[in-house]
């Protein structure tokens with residue numbers, strides 16, 4: 600792609616994030632940007648959506664700086680940003696891809712005020728004030744984003760339309776391969792009472808791998824893991840109160856890449872139908888399901904790439 604085609608796009612992305620206008624991007628700019636989006640799109644008490652935005656933009660900063668902060672000064676100048684795009688350093692980087700898609704998904708969730716999984720025109724309208732995007736950006740007009748014309752925007756439609764908001768020489772790369780091949784994955788952790796000690800032992804052993812992913816759990820299981828290990832687990836409702844069904848909904852939305860479910864093999868449970876439904880959805884979605892520590896070990900290792908502690912700029916160019 601010719602330089603002149605993408606240069607104005609890349610400089611406007613840089614300036615969109617450079618909220619203090621000092622010509623340098625720092626972590627604080629991305630955090631302030633997340634704050635701006637959170638402030639405009641979410642209620643003050645909506646800690647879940649807000650935390651997802653802050654986490655996503657902090658992660659985006661990590662990946663942006665790993666690729667483009669070539670002088671390792673802790674800040675990215677506009678020149679470094681443009682140069683990294685010019686040499687296609689972001690294109691093809693799976694960690695950058697995953698963090699970008701995660702930021703877009705956090706934005707989609709924040710726009711989806713009623714939480715029905717799609718964005719209607721009134722919900723969508725707020726994107727412009729919240730992100731600083733120009734209302735005249737026709738590529739982001741509702742009709743252009745709602746490609747199937749059903750009057751609602753899905754996460755996938757937002758991902759596809761918003762790729763040009765990222766510093767890619769070839770934005771199409773971001774969404775051509777729907778399944779990320781590495782980087783943070785969604786992992787659901789569930790255990791019946793008689794298996795909680797086993798699961799806690801396993802999560803303790805695999806804390807290093809688990810902390811690289813996005814963790815979800817049924818109520819008691821998730822809360823216990825966070826309390827015991829400090830791992831950030833998004834705890835849903837307790838299993839018997841609908842937690843398995845909530846995990847099933849996440850599976851259906853494509854947000855879970857591994858289900859670790861240490862179920863009780865020796866007794867029956869009043870919510871047995873919910874348990875079967877969750878496993879059925881996981882089979883349908885073709886995601887790995889680990890029912891004991893041995894299978895969970897194999898699967899977590901397969902899903903967790905070795906991420907070097909500090910990626911040198913030279914290695915990326």
Ligand SMILES: O=C(CO)COP(=O)(O)O
Pocket residue numbers: 789790791792816817818819820821836837838839842843870874
């Ligand atoms: O019952 C469960 C799964 O079916 C687990 O729920 P809790 O994590 O809330 O105990």
